[in-house]
Structures are given as C-alpha cells and as structure tokens.
Amino acid sequence: MGEHVIKLPDVGEGVAEAELVEWHVKVGDLVREDTVLAAVMTDKATVEIPSPVDGEILWLGAEIGDTVAIGSPIVRLKVAGEGNVKAAVEPAPEVKAAAKPAEAVPSPAAVAAPKPADPPAKVSPAAAPKAMRPASVSGAPRAEGEKPLASPAVRLRAKEAGIDLRQVPGSGPAGRISHEDIDAFLARGPQLARATGLAQKDGVEDIKVVGLRRKIAEKMSLAKSRIPHITYVEEIDVTALEELRATLNKEKRAAKSGLERPKLTLLPFLMRAMVKAIGEQPNLNALFDDDAGIIHQHEGIHIGIAAQTPNGLVVPVVKHAEARDLWDCAAEVNRLADAAKAGTASREELSGSTITITSLGAMGGVATTPVINYPEVAIVGVNKIMVRPVWDGTQFIPRKMMNLSSSFDHRVIDGWDAAVFVQRIKALLETPALIFVD
Amino acid sequence: MKEISCKLLVIGAGPGGYVCAIRAGQLGVDTVIVEFGRPGGTCLNVGCIPSKALIHAAEEFGKIAHIAGGKDPLGIKVGAPTLDLTKTIAWKDGIVSRLNSGVAGLLKKAKVKTVQGWATFRDGKTVEVETETGTQVIRAETVVVATGSAPIELPFLPFGGPVISSTEALALSEVPEKLAVVGGGYIGLELGMAFATMGAKVTVVEALPRVLMQYDAELVRPVLKRLGELGVEVMTGAKAKGLSTKGDALLIETADGKNSKVAADRILVTVGRKPLTEGWGLEQIDLDMAGKFIRIDDQCRTSMRGIFAIGDVTGEPMLAHRAMAQGEMVAEIVAGHKRSWDKRAIPAICFTDPELVTAGLAPDEAKALAGEIKIGQFPFAANGRAMTKQGEDGFVRVVARADNHLVLGIQAVGQGVSELAAAFGLALEMGARLEDIAGTIHTHPTQGEGFQEAALKALGHALHV
Numbered sequence: 001m002g003e004h005v006i007k008l009p010d011v012g013e014g015v016a017e018a019e020l021v022e023w024h025v026k027v028g029d030l031v032r033e034d035t036v037l038a039a040v041m042t043d044k045a046t047v048e049i050p051s052p053v054d055g056e057i058l059w060l061g062a063e064i065g066d067t068v069a070i071g072s073p074i075v076r077l078k079v080a081g082e083g084n085v086k087a088a089v090e091p092a093p094e095v096k097a098a099a100k101p102a103e104a105v106p107s108p109a110a111v112a113a114p115k116p117a118d119p120p121a122k123v124s125p126a127a128a129p130k131a132m133r134p135a136s137v138s139g140a141p142r143a144e145g146e147k148p149l150a151s152p153a154v155r156l157r158a159k160e161a162g163i164d165l166r167q168v169p170g171s172g173p174a175g176r177i178s179h180e181d182i183d184a185f186l187a188r189g190p191q192l193a194r195a196t197g198l199a200q201k202d203g204v205e206d207i208k209v210v211g212l213r214r215k216i217a218e219k220m221s222l223a224k225s226r227i228p229h230i231t232y233v234e235e236i237d238v239t240a241l242e243e244l245r246a247t248l249n250k251e252k253r254a255a256k257s258g259l260e261r262p263k264l265t266l267l268p269f270l271m272r273a274m275v276k277a278i279g280e281q282p283n284l285n286a287l288f289d290d291d292a293g294i295i296h297q298h299e300g301i302h303i304g305i306a307a308q309t310p311n312g313l314v315v316p317v318v319k320h321a322e323a324r325d326l327w328d329c330a331a332e333v334n335r336l337a338d339a340a341k342a343g344t345a346s347r348e349e350l351s352g353s354t355i356t357i358t359s360l361g362a363m364g365g366v367a368t369t370p371v372i373n374y375p376e377v378a379i380v381g382v383n384k385i386m387v388r389p390v391w392d393g394t395q396f397i398p399r400k401m402m403n404l405s406s407s408f409d410h411r412v413i414d415g416w417d418a419a420v421f422v423q424r425i426k427a428l429l430e431t432p433a434l435i436f437v438d
Numbered sequence: 439m440k441e442i443s444c445k446l447l448v449i450g451a452g453p454g455g456y457v458c459a460i461r462a463g464q465l466g467v468d469t470v471i472v473e474f475g476r477p478g479g480t481c482l483n484v485g486c487i488p489s490k491a492l493i494h495a496a497e498e499f500g501k502i503a504h505i506a507g508g509k510d511p512l513g514i515k516v517g518a519p520t521l522d523l524t525k526t527i528a529w530k531d532g533i534v535s536r537l538n539s540g541v542a543g544l545l546k547k548a549k550v551k552t553v554q555g556w557a558t559f560r561d562g563k564t565v566e567v568e569t570e571t572g573t574q575v576i577r578a579e580t581v582v583v584a585t586g587s588a589p590i591e592l593p594f595l596p597f598g599g600p601v602i603s604s605t606e607a608l609a610l611s612e613v614p615e616k617l618a619v620v621g622g623g624y625i626g627l628e629l630g631m632a633f634a635t636m637g638a639k640v641t642v643v644e645a646l647p648r649v650l651m652q653y654d655a656e657l658v659r660p661v662l663k664r665l666g667e668l669g670v671e672v673m674t675g676a677k678a679k680g681l682s683t684k685g686d687a688l689l690i691e692t693a694d695g696k697n698s699k700v701a702a703d704r705i706l707v708t709v710g711r712k713p714l715t716e717g718w719g720l721e722q723i724d725l726d727m728a729g730k731f732i733r734i735d736d737q738c739r740t741s742m743r744g745i746f747a748i749g750d751v752t753g754e755p756m757l758a759h760r761a762m763a764q765g766e767m768v769a770e771i772v773a774g775h776k777r778s779w780d781k782r783a784i785p786a787i788c789f790t791d792p793e794l795v796t797a798g799l800a801p802d803e804a805k806a807l808a809g810e811i812k813i814g815q816f817p818f819a820a821n822g823r824a825m826t827k828q829g830e831d832g833f834v835r836v837v838a839r840a841d842n843h844l845v846l847g848i849q850a851v852g853q854g855v856s857e858l859a860a861a862f863g864l865a866l867e868m869g870a871r872l873e874d875i876a877g878t879i880h881t882h883p884t885q886g887e888g889f890q891e892a893a894l895k896a897l898g899h900a901l902h903v
Contacts, residue, residue: 030841032809032810032841033810034809054810054841146807146808147780147782149844149869150869151867151868151869152780152867152868155780159776159778159780160775160776172869173874174839174842174843174844174869174871175842176869
C-alpha cells in the first residue's frame with residue numbers, strides 16, 4: 001500500500017489559485033480513476049478535479065470556500081502499489097483560507113486524524129432519525145443505472161411494502177441490501193411521513209456562501225453600493241415584431257436549405273435594435289472605471305445575456321454584436337446559453353461584456369429594476385409579452401405588449417439620454433423593418 | 439355456443455402461457471387458456487425438450503461409435519453401433535407426450551379451463567376461438583398474449599421438400615447422409631452437431647464472420663475444435679442463395695464472392711425465430727410495437743389496459759425460462775399482488791458439444807458498465823472430475839467489478855456445464871461477490887469446483903492452477 005498525493009492541477013485559466021467550491025468525496029471513500037473528487041472555481045469557470053488513480057481517501061486538504069494555490073496538495077489517497085510520495089516529506093500545503101486561516105493549515109497530525117470535511121451540519125434538536133447510517137458500506141458507490149443489490153426475497157418484500165430499493169442504503173458487502181436494512185428503512189419511513197404535519201421547528205441551517213453564489217453576492221453589492229441606478233420602464237407594441245418573427249421561423253421550417261438557421265426568439269431582434277440605438281448613442285456602450293474616473297467607451301458591442309443556471313446567475317457574452325446579423329446573434333445566444341447551463345462556458349465567454357440584457361423569460365413580470373452589470377453603464381431588462389387591450393382612437397384592440405425595464409448609471413447617463421435610448425429601441429421594435437434599414 | 443366469461447384469459451399454452459395459467463389458478467383467479475396445438479408450446483413440442491432428447495441419443499451413439507473405433511482408452515470393447523432413428527424419434531415423442539399430459543394435468547389441477555382452438559381478438563376484452571365444434575366466444579377482464587414465435591423462413595429457400603426447419607429436423611425418419619445447415623446460431627449448431635455425431639456429413643453455412651456470434655470468441659473456441667473433430671465443415675461469411683434445380687444441393691455464395699454448391703439431401707434452415715404477431719387479430723387491438731415485438735413495460739403490460747404479453751412475442755431473449763418467469767409474475771399481478779420485473783440475469787445455455795452457459799454480463803459488457811473489471815478463468819484441464827469424464831476442454835469464467843468484487847457475469851464451456859447454470863443464476867440473483875463464491879465449499883470432485891476456482895483466480899489466489 002502506498003500513498004498518492006493529488007495536487008491542485010493548473011486548471012488552465014492562467015491563474016495561480018482557485019477557490020474550492022465542492023467536495024464530491026469524503027475521508028474514507030473509495031474512489032475509482034476518473035471519479036470526480038472536487039470542483040474548484042476560478043473567476044466564473046468551474047473546473048472538476050478527477051482522481052488519476054484508484055484508492056481510498058485519507059485526507060482532504062481544504063475546506064469548501066478556501067482559496068488554494070495551484071500545485072498545493074489537496075487530497076491524499078491510499079493506493080495499491082507504491083503511490084507517489086515518500087512518507088512525510090511532503091511540504092504542508094499552502095492554503096490561503098479566506099474565512100478561517102488558522103484552521104485550514106494541515107499538519108502531519110491532520111493526516112493521521114483527518115478533520116471531518118462535512119458540509120455545514122444541520123443544527124436541529126429533532127434531527128435524530130437521520131442517523132440511520134449503514135454500518136459499513138464497502139466498495140465504491142453504485143454506478144448510475146445499476147440496479148440495487150438485493151436477494152430476490154428482499155426484492156419481493158420491498159415490492160410488497162412499496163419500498164423503492166434505490167432509496168435503501170445497503171449495509172452488506174458491496175452495498176447489498178438485507179432484510180435488516182429494510183427493517184431499518186421501514187422503521188424510519190412513517191416518522192418521515194408524520195413530519196409533514198404541523199409542528200414547531202427551531203432548527204437553523206447554516207449555508208456557506210461559496211463559489212458562484214459568493215461571486216454573485218460580491219458583484220451585486222458592488223453594483224448597488226457604487227452605482228446610483230435610474231430605472232426607466234416603457235411599454236412596447238411588439239405585435240408586428242412577433243408576426244415577423246413567426247414568419248421567419250415558419251420560413252426556416254419550410255426551407256430545406258435553411259436547416260442550420262436557429263429558431264428566432266425576441267432576443268436577437270432586441271440585440272440588433274440595441275446595436276442600432278448604440279450607434280446613435282455610443283456613450284451607453286461603455287465601462288465606467290469609477291476609481292480612475294475614466295469612461296471607456298467601446299466601439300465593439302459585446303452584449304452580456306444574463307442567464308439562470310442550476311448554480312445561479314451567469315452572464316455569457318455575445319461578442320461583437322455589431323458584426324453579427326440576426327441569425328448569427330440567435331445562434332450565438334443559443335450556443336452560449338447551452339454552454340452556460342451545462343457549465344462548460346469558458347472564462348472568455350463569461351466576461352468582457354459592455355452592455356447587458358436581462359430577461360426572466362416566460363416568468364415575465366410587469367416590470368423589474370435590473371441591477372447594472374458593474375462596471376457597465378446600462379442594462380436592458382425584458383418583461384413578459386402579454387396581449388393587452390389598446391385604445392386605437394375608436395376602439396380597444398388586442399395588441400401584444402411588452403415592457404422594457406432598463407437601468408442606467410445615473411452618474412454618467414442622464415435621465416434624458418436614458419429615455420432617448422429606450423424610445424429609440426421602442427421605435428425600432430415597433431416597426432421592425434427599421435432594424436434592417438441603414 | 440354459450441359465451442364464456444372469465445377473469446383471466448391466456449392465449450397460448452407454451453411455457454409462458456401455461457405457467458401463467460397455473461399460477462393464476464393457484465391464486466384462485468378464474469382462468470381460461472386457449473391453445474391451438476398441444477400444450478407446452480414450441481419448447482415442449484418442437485424445441486427444447488425434443489432437441490435435447492435427440493442430442494442425448496446422438497451423444498450416446500457417438501460415445502459407443504467412438505469406443506467401437508478402438509481409440510478409446512477405457513478398455514471397453516464393443517462392435518460398431520447402428521441407429522434406428524425412427525425408434526429414437528418414437529422414444530422422443532413418448533417423452534413429449536408424457537410432458538403434454540403432464541402440463542394438461544397441472545392446468546386441470548389448478549382449475550384452469552382449457553379451450554382448444556385458434557383464438558382471434560374481436561376487441562380488447564373479447565376473443566373468438568375456432569374450435570372443432572364451432573366458434574367459442576370468450577370475454578375476459580384481463581388477457582395475456584403468449585403466442586410465442588416461429589422459425590424464420592428464407593424467401594429463396596421456402597420450407598418444403600429437402601428444406602426443413604428445426605421442427606421437421608426433430609422428426610426425421612433417418613439420419614440424412616449430407617446435411618446443410620443454413621445459420622450457425624445456437625439452434626443450427628445444436629442440431630447440426632447432433633446429426634454429425636449420428637453420422638451425417640454436415641456443412642454449416644453462416645453469413646456472419648463466425649458461428650455463435652452472440653458469444654465471445656474465447657468461449658466458442660472449444661466448440662469450434664469439436665466441430666472440426668466431428669468433420670463438420672463451417673463456411674463463414676457465406677450466403678445461402680437457394681436450392682439447386684435438382685434439389686440435391688444448396689447454392690451458396692462463398693466469403694470471396696464465388697458461387698458454389700453444397701451437396702445436401704436435407705437443408706436445415708435455422709436463421710432465427712420471429713414473434714408470432716399475425717393471424718390472431720393484433721390489428722383489432724392495435725398494440726404498440728417495439729420493432730417486430732409487442733412492446734411491454736416492466737410488468738408485461740402492453741399499450742392497452744387489461745392486455746399483457748409474455749414470452750417470445752415480447753422480445754429477446756426468446757427463452758422458455760424468461761417466458762415462465764414473466765407468466766408467473768403476470769399471474770400474481772392479475773391476482774392483485776405487487777410485482778414487477780426485477781430479475782438480474784436470464785442465464786442461457788447452448789447445448790452444443792461441448793455445452794455453453796452464459797449468465798449475466800460478458801466481459802465486454804461488464805467493462806462497459808462498471809469500468810474496471812476482474813476476470814477469473816479456470817480450465818477444466820485442471821479439474822479432476824472433468825478428466826475422469828474425458829471432458830477436459832473448456833473452462834469456467836467469472837467476471838466481477840474490480841472495486842467491490844460484485845460478480846457481474848459467469849460463463850462456462852465444457853461437457854455437461856449446463857447443470858452449472860443453476861449455481862451461476864443463483865450467484866447473480868443473490869448479488870454474490872467473488873468472496874462469496876470463493877468461500878462456498880464446492881463439492882469435490884465435481885466440475886462445479888471450476889466455478890469456485892475461477893472466483894479464487896479472480897481474487898488472485900486460485901489453488902489448482
């Protein structure tokens with residue numbers, strides 16, 4: 001038996017350190033080669049660290065939220081064969097702990113008695129039933145799609161009792177589920193069911209704000225504390241635009257040659273309208289370095305698209321919208337949205353915007369107060385399209401109406417300029433042909 | 439004729455249907471079963487049972503012929519044997535009819551009503567049966583379709599005359615002098631080897647690059663060796679093209695694209711079996727299909743409420759024991775129990791000489807599922823019992839996950855290994871690890887010790903190799 005030390009690899013972002021955002025394993029776990037051990041985050045890209053070898057986790061070298069230098073040891077594994085370390089000559093990992101500097105420096109003693117790397121524990125007096133842990137789970141966890149391991153008699157009993165064996169922890173060898181495990185599961189079941197009644201609860205769950213959530217929190221504080229926002233809401237009649245959009249999409253379906261064309265949403269039209277409006281008001285496409293007192297007015301229009309992902313808000317960026325046509329904008333938005341949702345968007349794709357669009361999509365809302373993507377100076381928020389009665393002078397007619405809620409940095413954008421910008425976008429979207437006329 | 443109403447109607451009394459009906463009867467479900475032929479289905483009448491009878495006769499004959507050849511070391515002397523195949527077939531028929539009446543008796547004992555005739559769906563709850571005495575209408579709350587399968591016929595080699603299916607092969611009056619077998623799957627090889635052992639000159643024509651394609655090459659190797667010893671010519675990559683005009687040869691296209699002839703007085707076509715989905719009114723009830731098969735869920739329910747399907751008509755593997763397990767499960771579901779298909783393995787046996795057994799995953803499949811695996815293989819050449827049976831060819835192989843030693847698959851090839859299938863199935867169903875098999879005392883001297891040794895080998899400490 002030997003020991004294998006895994007150091008934080010250079011995650012390829014040209015950075016010297018990364019924040020540990022997730023442990024996928026704990027001390028004592030058996031892992032296989034390529035099992036994901038941890039996730040680290042640099043700026044906005046999250047990178048998973050796989051195990052290069054098979055082995056048992058002996059020690060974890062950082063806590064969630066710690067910033068770890070590239071090359072520091074983060075995991076020690078017991079492996080078959082030699083391993084990659086000679087006993088106890090490994091330098092202590094260099095850990096810059098953001099929150100608890102004293103606690104996070106492992107010494108050789110920490111190797112012998114690993115500190116629990118548990119995520120925040122639930123502080124709750126009535127949390128006892130959770131303690132039903134299998135006595136010993138040997139072997140690696142069940143692979144995805146693999147059937148629970150149980151004898152036919154146990155399976156039959158579970159079926160008759162309405163138990164899904166996938167939910168039952170197996171205490172036997174290789175995680176085999178025994179009759180006793182079913183007993184334990186049954187004993188626990190009704191309690192959980194009863195807990196849905198009305199009962200007073202005193203527990204407090206402490207959730208560490210780490211990773212992407214911390215980045216979001218910092219960014220939002222910065223934007224809201226530094227930028228005096230002015231928000232301007234205007235309603236837009238998008239009936240004509242929606243007709244055009246439907247026609248183009250129908251055409252795309254009909255045309256065999258146009259198969260590679262993406263389905264159009266409203267976003268690419270808005271992006272093109274913004275490009276046009278910015279052409280007349282370039283001061284809105286800018287980054288305000290408020291420390292230096294300089295406004296960097298950009299020629300290239302890089303539109304950030306705020307997107308909700310399972311982990312939180314990210315803003316992939318469509319670069320050079322001024323040089324992209326409608327279809328190109330649509331394709332790029334789709335590609336970036338997919339990448340962002342899948343967590344595969346690169347650091348470059350998640351930075352460098354000069355103005356941002358935010359949309360709650362189908363969730364809609366009548367109006368929002370968008371927070372500017374610091375250090376930009378403007379953000380355009382899309383609200384839900386709704387059919388509303390509109391007075392045309394003689395009668396009410398149904399029109400597709402949509403609100404735009406846009407915020408501006410009032411230090412550098414006057415209310416008048418903000419209104420001109422939004423009115424220009426309104427004019428373009430209400431008569432969409434104007435978008436395409438130079 | 440007066441209509442019959444019942445809770446459960448089973449269409450087809452093959453292994454799936456009759457087991458379903460018996461179990462339903464045991465559970466007090468008012469059950470009717472319809473069968474056109476004799477009870478027992480393909481398996482009992484023209485499949486598993488008669489073929490095993492014929493294979494046994496061939497083995498016995500082959501043994502004596504071998505001894506008579508004077509090269510056997512046992513010291514037994516005997517004259518050259520002769521074979522009266524009509525008597526063999528009569529003996530086989532005797533076994534089949536004993537089992538026919540056995541099944542009929544079991545159905546009766548379980549208070550299942552049997553209706554003989556051809557059933558056709560009128561709608562999802564009503565079936566018409568053409569019986570000898572007229573049309574019998576049966577209304578049922580639940581219907582189980584267990585219509586089975588039939589041999590696939592090649593359009594350019596229709597059955598008839600010298601061209602026969604496995605059914606006719608099991609009822610020949612004499613051993614063909616020259617037998618051509620089209621299709622080197624397990625049925626073709628089982629029967630082809632049996633006839634070769636009985637003295638026929640057998641040629642196997644297989645379109646794929648090798649015979650028994652569903653097994654890995656290592657497992658098949660002892661069978662190929664035996665085929666050679668029996669003088670069976672195996673033509674792989676060769677396509678059957680039709681019957682010669684005189685009807686005395688099979689026209690083929692060889693692997694290198696040349697047209698050729700295989701002289702044969704019988705041509706056995708065993709290119710697979712197809713589900714029986716025609717002729718019983720499937721179009722009336724319009725069930726969803728999964729390819730050629732009726733689509734079922736994990737309770738054998740079809741797309742129509744109240745109609746279940748089991749056995750060969752529902753897909754691969756087309757094996758009697760799968761159908762039986764499905765039948766039993768469906769009967770229990772109909773009786774109100776909670777059941778679903780949760781079997782871990784459907785072991786399969788190929789009764790060639792030597793026999794092949796597979797249970798669970800082959801090494802490749804196991805690797806794909808579990809990543810790293812351990813394989814332990816124990817040769818019968820190192821097994822005392824195998825030596826004393828003159829059956830040293832073959833091995834037992836155990837495939838397990840590398841991380842927790844859970845056994846994922848077990849394969850064996852060798853004389854008489856079919857009886858090991860029970861142990862293999864049990865090990866997989868119980869979720870055995872290598873240590874469980876290694877830690878079980880396996881009786882000495884038996885071939886079963888090979889199973890234990892294979893597990894020990896996978897653990898790195900086999901004792902007898």
